[in-house]
Amino acid sequence: MEGLRQKCKCNVLAIAIQHNDTKVLESLPNIDFILKDNIDFVVQLEKENNGNAIAQFILGYCYDQGIVFEKDLSKGVYYYKLAADQNDPSGQNNLGYCYEEGHGVEQDLSKAVYYYKLAADQNDSSGQNNLGHCYDEGIGIEQDLSMAVYYYKLAADQNNANGQNNLGLCYKHGYGIEKDLLKAAYYFKLASDQGIIKAKNRLKSLQTNKDFQDLLLSKYMLLLQEVNELKKENLELRLRPPNIGGPEYEEAKERFINHEMEILFGFYYFLLGFKWRNTHSSNQTCGIYNHSCK
Numbered sequence: 001m002e003g004l005r006q007k008c009k010c011n012v013l014a015i016a017i018q019h020n021d022t023k024v025l026e027s028l029p030n031i032d033f034i035l036k037d038n039i040d041f042v043v044q045l046e047k048e049n050n051g052n053a054i055a056q057f058i059l060g061y062c063y064d065q066g067i068v069f070e071k072d073l074s075k076g077v078y079y080y081k082l083a084a085d086q087n088d089p090s091g092q093n094n095l096g097y098c099y100e101e102g103h104g105v106e107q108d109l110s111k112a113v114y115y116y117k118l119a120a121d122q123n124d125s126s127g128q129n130n131l132g133h134c135y136d137e138g139i140g141i142e143q144d145l146s147m148a149v150y151y152y153k154l155a156a157d158q159n160n161a162n163g164q165n166n167l168g169l170c171y172k173h174g175y176g177i178e179k180d181l182l183k184a185a186y187y188f189k190l191a192s193d194q195g196i197i198k199a200k201n202r203l204k205s206l207q208t209n210k211d212f213q214d215l216l217l218s219k220y221m222l223l224l225q226e227v228n229e230l231k232k233e234n235l236e237l238r239l240r241p242p243n244i245g246g247p248e249y250e251e252a253k254e255r256f257i258n259h260e261m262e263i264l265f266g267f268y269y270f271l272l273g274f275k276w277r278n279t280h281s282s283n284q285t286c287g288i289y290n291h292s293c294k
Contacts (some may be wrong), residue, residue: 010034010038013025013028016054017045017052017054017055018057019183022054022057022089022124023144025054032067038066042058042062042067042068042247043068051224053082053087053091054083054088056091057094060076060077060078061076063075063076063078064080064098065106067202073098073105074104074105074144075104075146076098077095077104077105079091082097087118087196089119089122089123090124091140092114092115092116092122093116093119093124095115096115096118096119096127099112099115100140109140109141112134113131113140113141116130119131120151120154123154125158125159125160126293128151128160129151129152129155129163129166129281130146130158130282132148132150132152132154132163132166135147135148135151136148136152136175143177146176148166149167149170149176152170155167155189156190159190160232161167161191161195161196161290162290164187164194165191165198166187168184168191168199168202169202171187172184172188172206182215182219184211185206187199188202
C-alpha cells in the first residue's frame, strides 16, 4: 500500500487506509471533494486494495454516489458488504441503510437492524442514531421509544448532529423519556450549530413557547439565588484562616459554573436574543448515512 499512498494528494485519507482506521477517516470534512481530487488514486485503489476494509468502504461509497466511477448501487452494496464483513463500522452502517431503503439491494428491514446494531456496538455514532431511528419508528424491530432514546443519547454524546436533533425531539414531546423543554432546547441548539435545519426551526419555535419561557426564567431565578449563596460562601471563606475549606469551595464552584452556568445561562441569553457561545464542533463524516426525525 506504500506505493499507492504516494499517489494520494490527501495525507489523512492515505493514513486512514494504510492503518485501516475509521476514526482517522471521520476527521475528513468533505470526503466527496477529496475523492474527486484523487481520481487516479481511487481508480488504482480498486486494483490494489488488498482487502483493506477502509478502502472497500471508500470504493462502496464512490459507486454508491457516482464519484469517480459511474454510479452502480449494486457495486456499492458489494463493497460495503466486504467492509462490513471485516467489522468496519462505517461499512456496516451504510450497508444497513441500503437494506433499510432497498438501495442497491432487496429491502430487508431485519438485516438493516442487524447491521446498524453491529455498527452501534462498535460505538459508531451513525449506527447508534440509525438504530435509535429503527426503535423510534418500529422499523425491522418492535417499536420501543425508551430504546430509541438510549441510542439517540449515545449518538448525541458523540456529537452526532442527527442524534442530537432526534433526542431533542424526544425531550420536547416526552417520547420515551420525561418531557423536558430545557433539554430539548439544549440538544436542538447543538444540532442547529452543526447545520441541521429542522433543529434550527424547532429551536425558534421553542423560543416563542410561553411554557418554555416561563420554565427558563424560573430556572434563571433559581440560578441567581445559587449565585448569591456562592458569593456569600466565598465571602465567608475569605474571612477564615487560609486553606480551611478552600479546595472544597473551588471544586463546588467549578462544578457549578461548568454545568449550570454554561447550559442554563446559555438558554437565558438565547431567549433574550444574544449569541450563545458554542464550544462544540461537528465530527460528522461525509459519506455516512444518518436518519433525522420528521
